[in-house]
Amino acid sequence: MRTIEQLTRPNIRGLKPYSSARDEYKGIEASVFLDANENPYSPSYNRYPDPLQHQLKERLAKMKGVDPGQIFLGNGSDEAIDLLFRAFCEPAVDNVVAIDPTYGMYQVCADINDVAYRKVWLDADFQFRADALLAAADEHTKLIFLCSPNNPTGNDLCREEIDHLLDKFDGLVVLDEAYIDFSGQPSYVGQLNRRPNLVVLQTFSKAWGSAAIRLGMAFASPEIIAVFNKIKYPYNVNQLTQEQALRLLSEPEKIQNWVSVLNKERRQLMERFAALPFTEYVFPSDANFFLARVSDAEAIYNYLVGQGIIVRNRHSVSLCGNCLRITVGTSEENNILLEALRKFTMY
Numbered sequence: 001m002r003t004i005e006q007l008t009r010p011n012i013r014g015l016k017p018y019s020s021a022r023d024e025y026k027g028i029e030a031s032v033f034l035d036a037n038e039n040p041y042s043p044s045y046n047r048y049p050d051p052l053q054h055q056l057k058e059r060l061a062k063m064k065g066v067d068p069g070q071i072f073l074g075n076g077s078d079e080a081i082d083l084l085f086r087a088f089c090e091p092a093v094d095n096v097v098a099i100d101p102t103y104g105m106y107q108v109c110a111d112i113n114d115v116a117y118r119k120v121w122l123d124a125d126f127q128f129r130a131d132a133l134l135a136a137a138d139e140h141t142k143l144i145f146l147c148s149p150n151n152p153t154g155n156d157l158c159r160e161e162i163d164h165l166l167d168k169f170d171g172l173v174v175l176d177e178a179y180i181d182f183s184g185q186p187s188y189v190g191q192l193n194r195r196p197n198l199v200v201l202q203t204f205s206k207a208w209g210s211a212a213i214r215l216g217m218a219f220a221s222p223e224i225i226a227v228f229n230k231i232k233y234p235y236n237v238n239q240l241t242q243e244q245a246l247r248l249l250s251e252p253e254k255i256q257n258w259v260s261v262l263n264k265e266r267r268q269l270m271e272r273f274a275a276l277p278f279t280e281y282v283f284p285s286d287a288n289f290f291l292a293r294v295s296d297a298e299a300i301y302n303y304l305v306g307q308g309i310i311v312r313n314r315h316s317v318s319l320c321g322n323c324l325r326i327t328v329g330t331s332e333e334n335n336i337l338l339e340a341l342r343k344f345t346m347y
């Protein structure tokens with residue numbers, strides 16, 4: 001593997017980061033803060049938040065079985081995706097490789113940063129071959145993006161292929177685990193200590209029920225995390241978000257319960273969806289959504305919009321012709337969807 005130093009853009013390697021008034025702040029020792037030009041009145045949101053979120057990382061580290069130095073927290077995992085490009089990919093020179101179809105933000109961030117984005121199609125089972133990704137890579141490939149369970153296909157990627165890619169690729173493998181809580185497979189976070197080229201992304205937006213607080217996680221070697229910390233905005237995770245995340249972490253049973261309810265609902269919804277006359281195929285899912293091929297995705301999508309029900313039309317995505325992506329909702333919401341779809345068959 002190339003070293004992290006070799007992979008990092010030269011301007012980032014040499015960067016002297018902004019040093020904020022609170023860089024040394026650990027949240028407890030001092031009692032008089034006259035260093036940051038804050039208004040001393042208006043508690044309790046008058047102070048800048050902890051730039052490195054120490055307390056939150058301590059709690060997450062225990063739960064995930066990693067060191068706090070292996071965690072980066074950002075304004076959604078989208079921030080971590082963008083930082084990966086800004087840290088490692090030289091615009092107009094470097095490139096990244098990704099499975100296709102997958103989460104759209106990888107390509108958007110590549111385009112914003114003027115980094116070539118090389119897509120390699122999944123096979124008919126929505127699986128990938130590590131050798132195909134490696135064949136698409138060259139000496140300017142800094143990152144390879146995987147997503148497991150994958151969005152929009154819903155399936156876990158094959159672990160043998162992920163392992164093979166981690167063994168053979170000399171850049172960073174970014175594994176997006178936004179939906180890992182719904183999967184029967186263990187997280188790759190457990191492999192961080194023996195995988196120096198692995199970056200795992202997770203989020204509070206899905207199983208943790210907190211898309212609105214914007215909190216994403218990246219797990220990687222302390223060396224990679226140090227690069228993120230060097231280039232991130234100083235106060236990228238606000239105080240309200242840090243507090244709400246700590247509250248959530250104190251009741252993990254609640255999340256476990258949501259996950260088991262949603263997984264049960266998913267099985268039921270998929271079965272009923274498969275029985276609709278226009279459904280051609282329901283793809284297996286390891287996430288809180290599923291992909292289904294129907295006779296006319298556009299017509300069904302538009303009909304549902306007219307009923308005030310929004311699903312995701314994936315017709316224009318590679319390998320997803322006439323496919324709808326359906327998020328599993330509450331039992332009531334799922335019934336409303338099915339009722340509407342049964343009426344559609346009468347048209």
Ligand SMILES: *Cc1c(COP(=O)(O)O)cnc(C)c1O
Nearest residue numbers: 076077078103151178203205216
């Ligand atoms: C929803 C989703 C995310 C979440 O992004 P946030 O910015 O953390 O809300 C990340 N990756 C994938 C594949 C997703 O589907």
